[in-house]
Amino acid sequence: MAFNGVLLKILIGAAGSLGDTLPFVALGLALQQRGHDVHLFASESYAGHAAGLPFTPVMGVAAHEALLHDPRVTDPRHGFTLLSEAFATTLPRAFEAMCAEVVPGQTLAVGSTLSFASRLLKDALGVPTTTVHLAPSVFRSVHQPPHLGPYGVLDKLPALLQRGAWWLIDRLVLDRLFTRPFNAYRRQLGLAPVSRMFDRWLHQADVTLGMFPPWFAPPQPDWPAGLVCTGFPLYDNGEVHPLPTELEAFLAAGEPPVGFTSGTANATSHAFFAASAAACALSGRRGLLITKAGAQLPSPLPPGVLHVPYAPFSQLLPRLAAFVHHGGIGTTSQALHAGVPQLVRPMAYDQFDNAQHVLRLGLGVRLLPVEYAPHAVARALDRLIADSSLQARCAAVASLCRADGAAIDVACNAVLSSRDRAWRAFAGHGAKT
Structure with a gap:
């Protein structure tokens, strides 16, 4: 059914592999079943997995295949460079396609970790937005740091050195590859730049979801406040497509x-x-x-x-x-x-x-x-x-x-709550000013 009697337009951006895209298909189908108008934005290579959801490609098949066949994509030293190049190409296309579907006052946006176009809808147009993180490694913590690389060097460092290591990773790698081109595009839209986007900004949507259960990755004291851990979004269309x-x-x-x-x-x-x-x-x-x-x-x-x-x-x-x-x-x-x-x-x-x-x-x-x-x-x-x-x-x-089978329902409820959360944040900001 519709949320509080209101039919909403929900724009979902999914970036990554097929395994990174299928949870958003599941989420979209569940929101559609509740009566909402859902539109999925992802690589054209996955159009056949959209399960009937309205679909707009934001990366062509040729570009997607070129990325898959580049041996550097699985090299931890070079993979982020390739991803950042793909990001710089697809960001404007994805944002413009999503903007074309926005119905003022009746639209919500949902985006995966690297679907920055979804977050731009919040910053540029005020669209209530949910960021969905499928894996716990995006959450930085000095208590239980993510295991980065083959040897997990952060695990062995005291808290102060961990923070310093993250600062260096941001400034020397992630800001250079992602934040700079992102800020260049933000300037074109008349938006202020962001700093260290993979630190706090990544988790500052109206709603932030971790689509894994707490027993898999226990939430840490320094994880984002208000994070909702839903459980795993187990979906692969297996009910529709039996084994060959x-x-x-x-x-x-x-x-x-x-x-x-x-x-x-x-x-x-x-x-x-x-x-x-x-x-x-x-x-x-x-x-x-x-x-x-x-x-x-x-x-x-x-x-x-x-x-x-x-x-x-x-x-x-x-x-x-x-x-x-x-x-x-x-x-x-x-x-x-x-x-x-x-x-x-x-x-x-x-x-x-x-x-x-x-x-x-x-x-x-x-x-x-x-x-x-x-x-x-x-x-x-x-x-x-x-x-x-x-x-x-x-x-x-x-x-x-x-x-944990209710993960998708929990995620749907959280996505729909972004509208009220965005309004409360706006009202609170107005009261302070």
């Missing part, structure tokens, strides 16, 4: 296989899939290689190893013996929900921090790309699959995920 016939036949033909994926945000994981196939051959285990970019795969594949371009994880993962993946938050949450043991091979971005949470909960192991060799993978899988106590912990966490 060939995959069903493969699963039914023998012991549960091990699944392998490097995520949808890169197409340069040749070494990963070669080592994965070789590990299956060494251990005698059946394997399932999941990627749309089949050119990454070795040829021929060993006996008992199958390639599938895509499968809904909600349908597939409960039928695996173990799951090897990159540590993206969408993939990680689906693995937690399925109760499957995890071998995480993080490469960049939030993946190291997500992997650390999996390790802390005792639900899997981690191998860095430099460690990911066939014998090491085979040994790690043997340990995972034979560990009955780990299997029990995975089952317990799967039950927790099922208990």
Whole structure:
């Protein structure tokens, strides 16, 4: 139903991989079911996953594919440079497309962490806005800092040095790559510049959501005030799209296989899939290689190893013996929900921090790309699959995920509350002035 009897226009901006986009499809569908007019803005490559929501592409297929096929995109030293270049290109397009859909006084905006166009609607037009963070690594804390990079250097520093390290990261890296071009565009719109946008500004929408449960990443005393942790937004359209016939036949033909994926945000994981196939051959285990970019795969594949371009994880993962993946938050949450043991091979971005949470909960192991060799993978899988106590912990966490099933409803309520929060903030500001 409509919010307080009012039909609202809700503009949703999603930036990132398919796993980063699907939660916003779920959120959009739920808001649409409540009677609101929802419009999704994302990469054209994901138009087929919009589930009927009105959709506007803000990045073309060619540009998206070029990003995926650039090996630097998974390199922690160069990945942010590529993302910032894509950001500078798509920001004006996304903002202009969203502006064209605004109905004054009847519009809300929702944006993912890097969907800065959504935040611009708040600053430029006063549109009540919700920022949605899918992964906890965006929240800086001196109590439990995010695990950055392979070795998590911030974990070992005292609070004062942590703050200094963040200042340097902002000034030397993030401000140069993101804040400067963002402020240049803000100037074109007549808006004041922002400072250290990844520090506090990132969390200063009318509503800020963390779409993960507190048991996965416990909120810290220095996280943003008013943050709403919803639980995982588990959605992949699996109810609509069952497993392909060939995959069903493969699963039914023998012991549960091990699944392998490097995520949808890169197409340069040749070494990963070669080592994965070789590990299956060494251990005698059946394997399932999941990627749309089949050119990454070795040829021929060993006996008992199958390639599938895509499968809904909600349908597939409960039928695996173990799951090897990159540590993206969408993939990680689906693995937690399925109760499957995890071998995480993080490469960049939030993946190291997500992997650390999996390790802390005792639900899997981690191998860095430099460690990911066939014998090491085979040994790690043997340990995972034979560990009955780990299997029990995975089952317990799967039950927790099922208990958190109201995440999308919680998120919908929070998004709709942004209208009242924005008005209260405006009224409070007016009273002070």
